[in-house]
Amino acid sequence: QKEVEQDPGPLSVPEGAIVSLNCTYSNSAFQYFMWYRQYSRKGPELLMYTYSSGNKEDGRFTAQVDKSSKYISLFIRDSQPSDSATYLCAVLRSGNTPLVFGKGTRLSVIA
């Protein structure tokens, strides 16, 4: 079993839709959870960073973590064409350890 599982999509939604992106992870040692956005031919950029179970909101983005089920989600409200990108979840144990990434979900928001 891979450490992080993420459906690669592609996912296509109309402008204004609510988007739900999800990942599961296998090791309860992971303590930090991130969502990155990656545009084509660019490096990933950090969107959200959470630690505890629960919700964290930032503008149109909400990150949700459920440590009991090892499930993490990213919700995008009022999606825009500019949100079209690949979204990668990532998990981190602690300290100076590297991130472990999901495969990424390719999202297209159609105007």
Place this chain on the structure above:
Amino acid sequence: GAVVSQHPSWVICKSGTSVKIECRSLDFQATTMFWYRQFPKQSLMLMATSNEGSKATYEQGVEKDKFLINHASLTLSTLTVTSAHPEDSSFYICSARDPGQGTNGGELFFGEGSRLTVL
């Protein structure tokens, strides 16, 4: 915010040649940098952890003699792909953690990536 700069962003080379990619932390010092590789439509796969002043730690399956990593200063790590072959064509991305931002050791920033095409 902090910036990680990667150079070159795009390189095309002939099979058998060596290519060097630089990763710089522009306004912070990074004792550790990470090198990832990303094939088309795939996720980022960690290749190695670069440690300033000491040897890099390579992930299983990554040839240390082929992918030479040098972290000579607190702001620069280099990845050299030696005797590159077409199967080495990929998107190489470095990252570094800024201990002054974020929690638990600092926020991780990524370079823009270097796209290598080996003919």
